Amino acid sequence: MRRKVNEMNKIWVIIKREYIVRVKTRAFLIGTIVSPVILLALVLLPGFLATRGGGERRVTIINQTGDAGLFDSIKSKMEEKSDEIPMSGDQASLRATQFALTHIIAAPTQSLDEIAEQQAEKVRKDSGQTFVILPAGVLDGASAQYYARNISDFSIRKLERAISSSIIERRFARAGFDKGRIEDFTKSVDMETNKITDSEIKKEEGSISFIISFVMLFFIYMSVLFYGIFVMRGVIEEKQSRISEVLVSSVKPTQMMLGKLIGIGLVGLTQMGIWALTAMGLTVFGVSMFASRGINFPNIPPMLFVYFVIYFVLGYFLFATLYALVGATVSSEDEAQQAQMPVTMLLVVPMLIFTVIMNNPNSALSTGLSMVPFFSPTLMMMRIAVVNPPLWQILLSMAIMVATIFGCVWVAGRIYRVGILMYGKRPSLAELGRWLRYS
Amino acid sequence: MNVIELRNVSKKFDSFVAVNDLSFEVKGGTIFGLLGPNGAGKTTSIRMILDIFAPDSGEITVLGEHVSSPIQQRVGYLPEERGLYKKMKVGEQLTFFASLKGVSSREAQLRAYDWLEKLQLKDWKDKKAIDLSKGMQQKVQFIACILHEPELLILDEPFSGLDPVSTELLKNVIIDLKKQGKTVIFSTHQMEQVEQMCDEMCLINHGTKVLSGSVRDVKRSFGRNTVIIDYEGPDSFAGEDLIKRHKRFANHSEMVLQDGVDAQEVLKRAVESGARVNRFELVEPSLNEIFIECVTGKKPEQSLAAKGE
Numbered sequence: 163m164r165r166k167v168n169e170m171n172k173i174w175v176i177i178k179r180e181y182i183v184r185v186k187t188r189a190f191l192i193g194t195i196v197s198p199v200i201l202l203a204l205v206l207l208p209g210f211l212a213t214r215g216g217g218e219r220r221v222t223i224i225n226q227t228g229d230a231g232l233f234d235s236i237k238s239k240m241e242e243k244s245d246e247i248p249m250s251g252d253q254a255s256l257r258a259t260q261f262a263l264t265h266i267i268a269a270p271t272q273s274l275d276e277i278a279e280q281q282a283e284k285v286r287k288d289s290g291q292t293f294v295i296l297p298a299g300v301l302d303g304a305s306a307q308y309y310a311r312n313i314s315d316f317s318i319r320k321l322e323r324a325i326s327s328s329i330i331e332r333r334f335a336r337a338g339f340d341k342g343r344i345e346d347f348t349k350s351v352d353m354e355t356n357k358i359t360d361s362e363i364k365k366e367e368g369s370i371s372f373i374i375s376f377v378m379l380f381f382i383y384m385s386v387l388f389y390g391i392f393v394m395r396g397v398i399e400e401k402q403s404r405i406s407e408v409l410v411s412s413v414k415p416t417q418m419m420l421g422k423l424i425g426i427g428l429v430g431l432t433q434m435g436i437w438a439l440t441a442m443g444l445t446v447f448g449v450s451m452f453a454s455r456g457i458n459f460p461n462i463p464p465m466l467f468v469y470f471v472i473y474f475v476l477g478y479f480l481f482a483t484l485y486a487l488v489g490a491t492v493s494s495e496d497e498a499q500q501a502q503m504p505v506t507m508l509l510v511v512p513m514l515i516f517t518v519i520m521n522n523p524n525s526a527l528s529t530g531l532s533m534v535p536f537f538s539p540t541l542m543m544m545r546i547a548v549v550n551p552p553l554w555q556i557l558l559s560m561a562i563m564v565a566t567i568f569g570c571v572w573v574a575g576r577i578y579r580v581g582i583l584m585y586g587k588r589p590s591l592a593e594l595g596r597w598l599r600y601s
Numbered sequence: 602m603n604v605i606e607l608r609n610v611s612k613k614f615d616s617f618v619a620v621n622d623l624s625f626e627v628k629g630g631t632i633f634g635l636l637g638p639n640g641a642g643k644t645t646s647i648r649m650i651l652d653i654f655a656p657d658s659g660e661i662t663v664l665g666e667h668v669s670s671p672i673q674q675r676v677g678y679l680p681e682e683r684g685l686y687k688k689m690k691v692g693e694q695l696t697f698f699a700s701l702k703g704v705s706s707r708e709a710q711l712r713a714y715d716w717l718e719k720l721q722l723k724d725w726k727d728k729k730a731i732d733l734s735k736g737m738q739q740k741v742q743f744i745a746c747i748l749h750e751p752e753l754l755i756l757d758e759p760f761s762g763l764d765p766v767s768t769e770l771l772k773n774v775i776i777d778l779k780k781q782g783k784t785v786i787f788s789t790h791q792m793e794q795v796e797q798m799c800d801e802m803c804l805i806n807h808g809t810k811v812l813s814g815s816v817r818d819v820k821r822s823f824g825r826n827t828v829i830i831d832y833e834g835p836d837s838f839a840g841e842d843l844i845k846r847h848k849r850f851a852n853h854s855e856m857v858l859q860d861g862v863d864a865q866e867v868l869k870r871a872v873e874s875g876a877r878v879n880r881f882e883l884v885e886p887s888l889n890e891i892f893i894e895c896v897t898g899k900k901p902e903q904s905l906a907a908k909g910e
Contacts, residue, residue, distance in 0.1 A: 168703060169670060175700045183689065404684030408745065410653045411678035412701040414670070583653070596615055600654075 180425025239324035270298035375547030397489030415579030477539030487574035490581030535566035610659030634799035677751035702749035834876030
């Protein structure tokens with residue numbers, strides 16, 4: 163019994179060293195503080211900037227229809243406050259953009275090119291200037307023409323809608339309909355999306371699930387890759403500086419490996435913990451603030467965070483073990499660059515095929531792929547974010563991962579104990595196979 | 602009591618035989634030299650003693666038990682390839698290595714301070730290892746392997762890379778440890794150090810034992826086959842029919858006789874050749890000579906010597 167406690171103690175000593183040495187570095191501090199700031203900026207900045215000022219668009223409307231009332235109609239529609247909730251930065255900026263409309267009445271006989279030539283100079287001089295030509299036949303189906311330096315400006319959609327509905331109203335009026343009823347006729351129909359889960363049916367914007375699942379996929383990928391490489395470099399450092407020679411006289415190589423895996427894993431969890439607290443703080447204090455400015459902060463179900471942590475931990479142990487194995491078989495970081503490729507590929511593949519899951523998250527193919535232990539942390543996580551797969555599938559994928567981790571730790575442990583004392587030429591696969599059998 | 606016993610130990614890596622049927626024992630409280638050329642199987646033997654590798658066949662006992670983790674805590678090991686964490690402070694490293702051997706960090710800190718003072722390193726306690734010279738790193742490494750007060754010390758090339766002052770310092774520490782009843786095994790290529798410090802020795806080559814026993818017995822078994830001669834004049838008398846190896850020093854020559862050659866014959870020829878002989882002495886070979894002789898394989902009666910332990 164005494165002996166067992168002793169052995170645990172050794173792993174603990176190693177875990178402690180790995181953890182403290184890394185958490186104390188400046189890189190950790192910077193990485194922990196800077197990355198959430200960058201992430202937050204990415205999420206919130208577009209919306210924030212939009213409320214600050216989508217800027218002013220100066221639009222000249224060149225009206226050839228001879229109907230001066232058309233301009234007033236468009237203008238009033240542009241000034242109406244839209245009641246739709248802006249979901250993304252684009253829509254928010256659209257809402258916030260100010261339009262200054264000017265009216266020019268042109269003769270119906272003037273050609274489009276002629277007018278365009280006349281007006282183009284203004285736009286060339288001042289890129290804030292744009293103009294729209296409403297040709298004489300616009301009521302009968304001719305197109306309105308928009309001219310600007312920047313034609314991919316999202317805010318022109320609002321202008322398009324205002325022009326379109328104004329003209330449609332005119333057509334109804336021309337056909338003799340009562341002015342008051344025209345608005346009822348022309349009201350457009352919205353389709354809201356509702357998500358069915360195992361327990362409830364709720365209103366949810368489709369793009370939100372997508373954003374959440376993609377962010378989670380990306381985060382798991384990045385952090386598993388980052389900390390996996392961290393482990394590999396740690397192993398190479400000990401091997402290169404011959405510290406492993408000293409350590410093996412005190413601890414078993416497997417203990418060294420596990421201590422390193424757990425120690426660095428805890429560094430990762432610490433970092434995520436700090437991030438989670440920041441995110442929670444932001445949710446509590448930030449959401450109301452942003453909501454008052456018209457920005458919705460995505461409402462993420464708490465279970466998603468739980469799964470995220472579980473899949474991060476499992477994914478980390480699976481990949482970090484493989485990275486440790488790679489580290490033990492090479493003699494320098496340069497060699498490692500090449501040797502790590504197969505492992506990194508296993509991690510990258512889900513990033514290439516995640517659209518399969520996205521398009522049909524419950525197909526047999528998607529389910530099968532998300533059960534592959536190397537893909538589960540990313541793909542199953544994504545399915546959870548998108549469709550809530552049956553619990554048994556989630557548990558099964560976790561069980562497969564745990565079993566694979568045990569297998570990998572066993573193999574890596576056997577390779578590790580030989581590898582950390584071998585220098586020189588990189589071993590071939592056949593040699594690695596023989597290392598497995600050394601006693 | 603034997604602190605280490607190896608019985609018919611063999612170890613293969615794939616088709617390469619690193620250690621072949623090796624047996625030797627180390628008595629408690631002695632300094633034991635494990636000698637051999639590069640690649641002879643010294644490091645593999647040491648790793649098996651430390652339970653880093655398991656032997657393919659044969660038996661090893663250390664401190665009376667089969668090697669296991671609790672035994673590891675009573676052994677200190679200075680590997681040939683040394684390593685410290687570059688960016689860790691000297692004091693922290695020492696505490697880390699000692700706590701792996703089960704020493705509490707308080708205790709480790711106290712002992713580390715004592716030892717750093719003893720080896721003239723106390724101003725470097727809070728410096729990172731990367732800022733230390735190679736010799737200093739080596740001394741830190743030595744402290745790391747004795748901080749848990751092991752009963753058995755295994756030192757692989759302990760003096761390589763040390764200046765004469767540090768070498769002397771370390772030698773005295775090792776001899777002190779022996780006086781305290783500890784057992785020390787060390788491997789080295791410096792035969793003078795073996796002659797000065799070791800009680801017993803074992804020379805291995807190609808994974809097998811070439812000779813072993815107390816340093817005195819080993820030398821005696823080779824007989825007085827070396828002539829130290831101080832002369833003036835030509836050295837044409839020292840022909841290859843008489844002399845196997847000829848080492849010239851500033852004021853004398855050391856000649857190893859061919860097998861079966863009488864030393865008188867050398868003297869006679871020297872006088873006949875007209876050389877003026879100031880000193881002529883027949884001595885036992887130096888360990889260095891024995892080492893070269895055994896390793897280059899020119900000595901057929903090596904097995905005889907091995908029996909003479």
